Each structure stands twice: as C-alpha cells, then as structure tokens.
Amino acid sequence: MISHHLPILQVIVPLLAAPLCLLLYDRFLSWCISLFASGIAFLIAALLLHQTLHTGVISYELGGWAAPWGIEYRVDIVNAFVLLIVTAISSTIIVFAKESVAQEIYAERIPLFYAVYMLFLCGLLGVTVTGDVFNLFVFMEISALSSYTLIAISEDRRALTASYQYLFLGTIGASFILISIGLLYSMTGTLNMQDLARRLPAVSGNRTVESAFAFLTVGISIKLALVPLHLWLPNAYTYAPSVVSAFIASTATKVAFYVLLRFMFSVLGVTLSFQSMLLSGIFLALGIAAIFVGSTAAIFQDNIKRMLAYSSIAQIGYMVLGVSFATVTGLTAALLHLFNHALIKAALFLALGCIFYRFGSASMNQIYGIGRRMPWTMTAFVIGGLSLIGVPLTVGFISKWYLVLAAMEAGMWLVAAAILAASLLTVVYIWRVVEAAWFKVPVQSPTANTGEVPLSMLLPTWALIIANRYFGIDTSLTVGVAPQAAEWLLGITG
C-alpha cells in the first residue's frame, strides 16, 4: 500500500521534517531529524527509480482528483534519476554539516538552518516530482526562497549582498516562468504537463506560444545560470557557508536543468523547441560560450570557492551543449553530466569545506603547503579535480566521452575539439590549487589547529570521492539509466 504513495512521500518527508526542527529547536535533534528525513527521502528515491525501471511511469493524483483537473505527480525515468542524485547528495552533505555548520553559523541559528535546509530539499524534490506546471513554479519558489535564506545565514556580510542579488535575479527568472505558464494556460486552458503536451501541437505557430517559449527559455536560463545570465552565481556560491555552497552547487542548478529538459522535451516538444524555434543553435552557442567564459574566469580567481563557482558555470555549459544536439547521445551526455557533475562538485566543495573549517578562508595563498598537513582532504580534492578534468576512470571522463561522441555523431568536429580544449583549461585551474597545496612553502608557521578535520567531515567527502571513482569504473547504473531517460525524453520509446 505504501509503495503506491511514494511520489507524495518523497515531498512530504522533508516537508514534515522542517516544522519538527522548528518545534524542537535543538541543534543536535534537528540535525538528527534532517539526517533521518534525508535518508528516508533517499530510500524513497531509490525505490521510485526501481519502480519506474520495472513498471514504467508512476502517476499520483493529489486529493484523488483526476489528472487534467487535479494536481498530478508523475515520476518517469528522467525525474527518478534526478531525485536519486539530489537525495543522495543531500544525505551525504547533512552528515558533513554537523561539524561544519557548528563552526560557520551562529549557534542560535542552527535549528533554523536545518529547517530551511529541509524546505530547500522539499522544494527541489517537489519541482522534480510534479507533473503540473504551476505546482512546479510554487515548488521552485520554495526552493529558491530557502536558498536565499541559506546563503544569507552566513556570518560573512558579503553573503547578504550576494543573497540580495540572487533574490532579484531568481525572482525575475521565476516571474518569467510564471508569465510563460500564464501564456500557455491562456492558449490551452490546462496546467497539466501531459495535457499541455497533447494540446500544444494544435496551436503551434501561434505567437502566444512562441512568446511563452521565449519567456520560459530566459526564465529557466536565469535559474540555471547559463552564460549571459550567470552573474548571480559566483558571489552566491563564494560567500555562502561551505555546506550551502556544496548543496546548492550540486543540486539547485541540476534541478533547474531538469526543468529545462522537462519543458523543452516533454511539454513543448522537440518539434517546437528545436525545429521551429532554433533552440539548437542558441544552446550550442551559449553552451560553448559558457564553457569558455566559465573556465577562463576560473583560472584567474584567487578564492578557490569562487574558482569552483566559475567552474560550475562552465559545467552548465557542457550540459546545455549536450541538449543542443537533441539526439539520444547528446541527451545521454547531458543527463550523465548532470549526475556526474553533482557528484564532482559536491565532493570538491566538501573538500573545500574541510579547508575552510581549519583556516576560515578559502583563498589560494592560505593553502600554501597544506597538502602535508591535511593529506586526506587534499588528496580528496585532487581526485575530485581529476574527475572535473575528465581523466579516465573517473565520472568526469564518462560524461565528456559521451559529449564528444555526440558532437562527432552530429558531425561537429570543431565542437568536439572545443570540448577537449576546455578540458585543458580545467587542468590549468585545478593545477593551480594542487601547486599551492603541495609545492608551495607555507607562509605562516603551522599553528596548532591545522591538523586533519574531524572524521564526520572526512567520511562524507571521501564517500563522494569514492562514488566519483566507482561510477567512473562501473557505469551500469548511470549509463544504464541515462540513455533510457534520453530516449524517453525524445519520445522514442513509449
């Protein structure tokens, strides 16, 4: 009986945890609740993926109202895949959060932090699981508002302005999405994704639908931080608490990317987005621009956190590039990179969180020579970095491999060459960190508190690093699911 209710429980469990954290208002208990809720959510996501792989699409009608009228939660392979990675990352990060948060956030705000963290998770899962476009907007705003709060909870005053900036751009992005939902509703009279997809072909070519498409593309691109609209991202990631940077960097943009896929493929359809609206060309250009702008900017950063933030912008470029091909291989690459980049960035940001824990800063000249003093942390960072570059036997290799493959399949040799060239830029900025950590002489004499970080922080970091290696070698889960999801999005299998 309970298996029937899994889609709603996926959202309800974190939503239930948030008021409980508030009610108990205790640092340790709220951590326990969050960890428990996140773990349960992970289990549910795993079960959902299992169900969708074996029995196909799961549809759940809220309040027992039938689909086009009521709100429908709809889980297929694509969102089950995204749910799994989001909940997995969230659970790992919560384990890490206990020590890290205790140091970076004022003690009286910690229960609130966990409550907001759970709301953020709830929002992300809601966006992923829902089959109703307006419901998607509401959940998107829940997650966005919580993420502004999570960034501003930092002790650094620059986090406030970063959060303010993010709030404005995020709200404009969400408002654009709302406008397009309104226009689509005015054309079709429905908000259900399935129903929209059924009714839109009848009104294709209509200017209202086209402007809805334009608003949607711009709105999601803001949320996604696609290149000309990425300006909120570096500050937000840099000044947020380490845990928050890790969580937002590895999940928020991924879920926004999922929204892009869902709208472009499942709702608007390939014919509209890629044939009449030329999305391929736009995304190809923006994707490549994102890769080079992000990677180049990352090279010149002195703050490692900011460097990783710019690297995230580049990685979003890779994913968008994969979409631009609109082929099974391209989409597979995009979905693989969604999964893999979440693992890579979470691992790197957590390793950075360990450094921050010890030094209270993440600037390049602070970490001179710390490779000797924090070998475990820095080794983790190096492996994560290798994965980011795309060295074989790491996850980064798998997704870049498929991306290059997709580019060659489409006959775009220059694009394939550009992907490889951009990997070299990645080598440069990762090498700067490696050089600083292992080959530079420490500036100040080693103080007493510069040993390795507590085990509860090292373990999650290493769990993600091992996942990076594991999914780089045994690709049966990711490469098994991603092509199926890609075919599903393109409507090849029924």
Place this chain on the structure above:
Amino acid sequence: MGHFNYWIVIYLMMAGFYIMIVQGNLVKKIVGLNIFQASIFIMFISMGKVEDGTAPILVEGTTYYSSPLPHVLILTAIVVGVATTALALALVVRINEAHRSVEEDEIHEQDKSF
C-alpha cells in the same frame, strides 16, 4: 483597444524593470520588483475574464462564467510575492546593519563584491 490590458501589463512590467535597474537604493529596487510582479498578477487576472461572464457561482439564468482558476493561481503567486518581499526587506535590514547604508554604490565602495 481589445488588448488594452496587455498594454497596462507591459507598461507596468517595464516600469518595474526600469526601477530595478536604475535605482541604486536597495529598498526602491524592492518596490520595482513588486511593481514587476503586480504586472504579472494583472496579466493572469485579466486573462480569466470572459466577456459577458459573471462571477463563477452557479446561478440560474447565466451560462457564461469568468474562469476562477487564474485568480486561485494568483492568490498563490501573491503569497509567494509576499514571502519574497519580506525576505528581501529582511536582507536589506541586515545589509543596513552591516554596511550602515542601503545605497548600492556606497556598499560597493566598502566591499567590491556587489
């Protein structure tokens, strides 16, 4: 003038945008954001109006009703907007405490991050 509601919406939207971009005062930017959001609310609500339609309550003798759904959606969107405004104002209060200013350029002089 069949689409005059859209002209109002576009005017308000652009006015809101203009305020957000041009004003250096963080509180005034929030006012701009609110005007921008209000324009979307008006767009939705005016969309739900059916010509010659009455309020969507079952009464004998009427056949046309205005669509109530956009109103419900906007009720939710307004709540989201209220939360956004409250959060933005709270951020401005804290920015003011940290920087002793709510002017963009003065904050920029203190921290180059903005």
Place this chain on the structure above:
Amino acid sequence: MPNPIQPNLVLRVAGKMLIPIILMFALYVQFHGETGPGGGFQAGVIFTSAFILYALVFGIGPARAVATDRVLRVLAAFGVLLYIGVGIASLLSGGNFLDYDVLGENAIEGQHLGIFLIELGVGFTVASVMIIIFFAFAERGARP
C-alpha cells in the same frame, strides 16, 4: 524595545474598541472559509492586523507578553504539521494524499472536516508567521 507612541486617549480607546471586532471578524472569515469567501490565509492576516494594531498603540512589550518567540514558533510549526497531518490521515485511511472523502463517514462529511482542519492549519501558520515577521522588523530597529 521601542517605546509605544505617546499615550493618546483617542487611539487607545479606538484601539480597544476595534481590536476585539477585528479578531472576531478574523475568526468569522476563518470558520466560514469552506462555505463562503475567506479561509485560512485571509483570516490569518486579519488576525495579525489586530495584533499589529495592538502593538502599535500599546507598545511591543505588552504584545510580546502574549506572543513570545517560543509560542509563535510552536504555532507556526503546528499549523504546517496539522496540514500535513490531515494529508497523512487521509493517506492512512486509504485515500490519496489530501483526499478528504475518506476522512468522514461519507464523502461530504469528510470534505467538511478535511477543509476545516486544513484551513485551521493555514490560519495558525499564516497568523503566527505574519506576527513573527512584524516583530522581526519592529524590534530590529531598536538595536544599537
């Protein structure tokens, strides 16, 4: 704590007369929500407006005596829990999440109960969160 505005007889008397009426109106909107225009959101905000009026006229100190941080936090959390609780109750009684039909002996009774409880939860949360927001801003300015 900011001082109340100068004791003004007119304001105080008018406030004392208005506040109970506003509170009653809030409760009216709350409990007629399922049959007429109204509901938890509106009722919660109207309830808060009475509270804010009280705090403006009589000062934040006396208002705080009723609504401490703890009470507000518990009420805000309680409202959300009530909402989810109704959903889970309908889930346990064999329906889908928030399917009110299964809550009572027949569908109409169940819907009555379900909507009533949901709106109550919304009302609690909206009222307490609005009061929290008001206090958060009102008390902040007084700090040095």
